[in-house]
Amino acid sequence: MEYLILAIGDVFGGTTLLWVAVGVTLGYVLGAIPGLGKAIGVAVSIPLTFYLEPVSALGLLIGIAKGSAAGSAVSAILLNTPGEPSSAPTAFDGYPLARQGKAQKALKMGLFASVIGDFVSTITLILLAAPLARYALLIGPVELCAILVFSLVFIGGLSGNSLTKGLIAACFGIFFATVGLETETFVPRLTFGYLELEDGISLVPMAIGMLAVAEMIVQAGNLDTLDRETAELRDSSDPRDRRVTREEWRRCAPVIARGTFIGAAIGILPGLGASVGSFLSYGETRRVSATPEKYGTGMIEGVAAAESADNAVVPSSLIPLFALGIPGSVIAAILIAAFILHGLTPGPLMFQQQPRMVAGLYVSMLCASAILLVIGLLGQRLFSQIVHVPLRLVIPGVLLFCCVGSYMETGSIFSIFIMLGFALIGFVARKLDFSFVTFLIGFVIGPKLELSFRQSLQLLKHDASNLLGHPIALVFLFAALVFVVMSGRSSVTRRVQMPPTTQQH
Amino acid sequence: MKCFERRAMLGLAASITIASVGLLPDLAAAQDYPTKPVTMLVGYGAGGQTDLVARGAARVLAEQLGQPVNVVNKPGAGGAVAARELTQAAPDGYTILFHSNSVVNSAPFIMDQVNFTPDDFDYAGMITAYQTGLVAHVDAPFDDLKGFIAWAKENPNFAYAALSPEARMYMDTLAEANGLEPNAVPVQSGGEMITALLGKQVIAAFSGGIHYRYPDELKTISATTTFRHPSAPDVASIEEDGYPIGMDTRTTLFLPKGTPREVLERISHALSAAADDADFKKVTDGANIPIMYMNLDEARAEIEATYAKHKGILTDGS
Numbered sequence: 001m002e003y004l005i006l007a008i009g010d011v012f013g014g015t016t017l018l019w020v021a022v023g024v025t026l027g028y029v030l031g032a033i034p035g036l037g038k039a040i041g042v043a044v045s046i047p048l049t050f051y052l053e054p055v056s057a058l059g060l061l062i063g064i065a066k067g068s069a070a071g072s073a074v075s076a077i078l079l080n081t082p083g084e085p086s087s088a089p090t091a092f093d094g095y096p097l098a099r100q101g102k103a104q105k106a107l108k109m110g111l112f113a114s115v116i117g118d119f120v121s122t123i124t125l126i127l128l129a130a131p132l133a134r135y136a137l138l139i140g141p142v143e144l145c146a147i148l149v150f151s152l153v154f155i156g157g158l159s160g161n162s163l164t165k166g167l168i169a170a171c172f173g174i175f176f177a178t179v180g181l182e183t184e185t186f187v188p189r190l191t192f193g194y195l196e197l198e199d200g201i202s203l204v205p206m207a208i209g210m211l212a213v214a215e216m217i218v219q220a221g222n223l224d225t226l227d228r229e230t231a232e233l234r235d236s237s238d239p240r241d242r243r244v245t246r247e248e249w250r251r252c253a254p255v256i257a258r259g260t261f262i263g264a265a266i267g268i269l270p271g272l273g274a275s276v277g278s279f280l281s282y283g284e285t286r287r288v289s290a291t292p293e294k295y296g297t298g299m300i301e302g303v304a305a306a307e308s309a310d311n312a313v314v315p316s317s318l319i320p321l322f323a324l325g326i327p328g329s330v331i332a333a334i335l336i337a338a339f340i341l342h343g344l345t346p347g348p349l350m351f352q353q354q355p356r357m358v359a360g361l362y363v364s365m366l367c368a369s370a371i372l373l374v375i376g377l378l379g380q381r382l383f384s385q386i387v388h389v390p391l392r393l394v395i396p397g398v399l400l401f402c403c404v405g406s407y408m409e410t411g412s413i414f415s416i417f418i419m420l421g422f423a424l425i426g427f428v429a430r431k432l433d434f435s436f437v438t439f440l441i442g443f444v445i446g447p448k449l450e451l452s453f454r455q456s457l458q459l460l461k462h463d464a465s466n467l468l469g470h471p472i473a474l475v476f477l478f479a480a481l482v483f484v485v486m487s488g489r490s491s492v493t494r495r496v497q498m499p500p501t502t503q504q505h
Numbered sequence: 506m507k508c509f510e511r512r513a514m515l516g517l518a519a520s521i522t523i524a525s526v527g528l529l530p531d532l533a534a535a536q537d538y539p540t541k542p543v544t545m546l547v548g549y550g551a552g553g554q555t556d557l558v559a560r561g562a563a564r565v566l567a568e569q570l571g572q573p574v575n576v577v578n579k580p581g582a583g584g585a586v587a588a589r590e591l592t593q594a595a596p597d598g599y600t601i602l603f604h605s606n607s608v609v610n611s612a613p614f615i616m617d618q619v620n621f622t623p624d625d626f627d628y629a630g631m632i633t634a635y636q637t638g639l640v641a642h643v644d645a646p647f648d649d650l651k652g653f654i655a656w657a658k659e660n661p662n663f664a665y666a667a668l669s670p671e672a673r674m675y676m677d678t679l680a681e682a683n684g685l686e687p688n689a690v691p692v693q694s695g696g697e698m699i700t701a702l703l704g705k706q707v708i709a710a711f712s713g714g715i716h717y718r719y720p721d722e723l724k725t726i727s728a729t730t731t732f733r734h735p736s737a738p739d740v741a742s743i744e745e746d747g748y749p750i751g752m753d754t755r756t757t758l759f760l761p762k763g764t765p766r767e768v769l770e771r772i773s774h775a776l777s778a779a780a781d782d783a784d785f786k787k788v789t790d791g792a793n794i795p796i797m798y799m800n801l802d803e804a805r806a807e808i809e810a811t812y813a814k815h816k817g818i819l820t821d822g823s
Contacts, residue, residue: 047560137703139704140706141690184691195619198616199582333696334551334552340791410578410581412581455690458664458691459664461662
């Protein structure tokens with residue numbers, strides 16, 4: 001406790017707070033620009049961390065992670081181009097809201113949900129880092145495999161108008177994820193002699209092409225219609241459309257609570273990642289809703305569900321890092337480098353050897369949440385003007401940023417070709433109404449499922465009865481089965497009740 | 506006589522002129538090196554262990570050379586993408602690659618599409634060594650390789666984590682010699698490997714040295730290098746236990762083939778300063794990476810020797 005008071009003095013007295021603010025701002029702006037993301041923020045700041053005090057350096061990096069997770073909602077809502085895959089579900093309902101003149105409302109809800117998810121998850125980290133991390137170690141490959149199977153049950157909620165097309169898209173996602181070195185025998189699959197493909201198709205350029213570039217091409221095709229709409233589009237004169245009403249708060253509170261819980265839980269588990277959190281939260285929110293068919297037309301709950309989970313993942317993915325010294329996410333892996341750079345060993349010893357520094361880190365993380373709220377509210381006034389800009393000015397700029405963002409990841413032109421290839425696939429998918437989000441889920445979850453399944457086979461010695469020694473896995477597998485049976489039944493009864501002419505799903 | 510002298514003088518003058526036209530610019534460029542910023546490629550992504558050491562070394566090189574050294578991450582295929590890019594760069598010392606020498610001395614025997622040889626590059630030196638080894642949880646009922654083998658004989662179908670083809674080769678060699686039945690659990694990163702060990706999902710794993718960050722939870726069973734690890738001097742190497750399959754990997758400064766010797770010497774000398782640099786030592790100590798400096802000639806000899814040795818191990822083993 002005394003360290004906490006000392007640390008508050010450290011953070012507010014020195015330049016730390018400034019660097020945290022720089023990190024959040026940088027992250028938010030990079031996240032809000034389609035194509036750019038935290039990868040660039042981190043690349044820029046790694047050399048900087050050499051010269052900063054440890055707490056400032058770490059605050060800067062954490063600020064970037066938090067800021068970009070919240071900022072990516074901005075481009076998702078305003079331009080339908082999610083900055084990162086984890087914000088793809090945000091665009092489902094955020095973009096329709098923006099086209100209805102309720103951009104301010106959607107942006108505010110997204111920000112509030114982000115900040116709440118972020119803040120609660122940070123508190124969880126501070127209070128429960130050590131005990132939770134021990135518990136997370138119980139989740140081995142077998143349990144992870146069961147959790148992934150369980151997550152896939154919710155894929156239906158994200159598949160758009162047609163479940164069949166959604167599943168086809170997911171299969172294509174899994175197919176593209178098989179490119180690269182096979183994990184067990186190290187045989188290159190579908191690389192066609194390209195060294196660049198040995199590590200598989202990189203997620204960042206693929207997602208930029210699929211989500212941002214393809215969307216820009218579609219919008220360019222509808223340029224006249226969209227510009228006419230834009231010209232008529234006024235922010236609704238009703239002040240209730242510019243802010244979040246009390247009624248909406250009431251509806252969204254349980255959604256945010258659930259999103260935060262899902263995000264925090266996913267973050268603790270090593271190797272799952274932010275996308276799974278927001279996909280799961282959106283899918284579950286839609287599933288339990290009384291009006292699931294309205295999702296995708298501008299339900300504010302959809303924005304709240306995706307964004308709260310997206311941001312809650314960031315702090316809780318640091319729990320394995322702080323408590324055990326294990327990186328739970330990409331940003332955590334980079335933080336380890338920053339720790340080591342300053343002669344610190346991440347892990348349980350940190351709490352004994354550097355209590356003041358750990359406390360300083362906690363204080364700056366909480367400050368980052370508050371700064372995020374301020375920066376977000378300021379930034380939104382600015383960014384929300386973009387809906388009034390004619391698309392012929394927006395599209396070239398976005399495409400430039402997309403190229404920069406793809407190139408930065410690996411520093412090679414090859415990534416831009418990947419981006420272009422997937423822009424084409426994304427364009428065709430949009431035109432034929434295939435869900436690109438289930439494609440992404442297949443791409444992200446497919447290989448994780450494959451790896452954990454193969455790991456499980458080895459760990460269970462190829463004998464299914466050994467599963468009995470993994471109760472957590474059994475619970476999730478059973479729950480998945482129950483959900484499938486239940487949703488199958490409800491869809492059958494709905495089909496019976498509905499007149500046969502009504503289109504399904 | 507006079508005539509002869511004059512002729513000699515003329516000849517001399519002519520040869521000097523020819524020399525100065527044909528050779529001097531090159532020589533001068535090499536002697537003045539460096540006159541502009543140097544680009545240092547790193548074959549792994551930003552923030553990893555090798556990247557960390559590379560950035561520490563880049564700072565020392567920049568101080569020593571008096572020019573900025575810009576680190577550019579070119580991840581892909583374990584560094585083979587960056588190495589291939591280096592072969593296409595001009596051999597003037599302004600594009601260098603900081604990477605594990607495994608890209609030359611191991612990758613060609615593992616990856617179909619990589620076929621570098623030691624002669625494809627010039628080398629300005631090596632700076633740190635990877636402490637690769639067989640690792641287990643401190644609670645594991647064995648402390649050395651003999652103990653592990655005895656335990657493994659009693660426990661067929663035990664699970665170990667394998668991050669790389671080298672890891673499988675080590676275990677396959679041990680299994681073949683002793684009649685063991687291992688189950689290889691594939692993992693994709695060092696972090697995943699550590700999680701599996703700490704969570705006791707696997708009994709053992711092959712580590713690239715990252716496990717020294719967990720001294721209270723993990724122990725080294727055998728060093729799979731030719732030398733004992735400076736971080737665990739009491740643990741015998743796999744070679745001491747009678748398996749001549751220790752494979753050393755070191756962070757190496759690669760240059761394009763045909764770089765002038767003066768430039769190589771200049772960089773090699775600058776790199777030697779890193780071995781004594783306090784800030785660099787702080788970084789490597791924090792990550793438990795021992796500094797083992799080798800100059801350009803030692804580096805060339807090391808890479809040729811390990812190339813031949815690893816070729817024998819990796820192509821016979823699988």
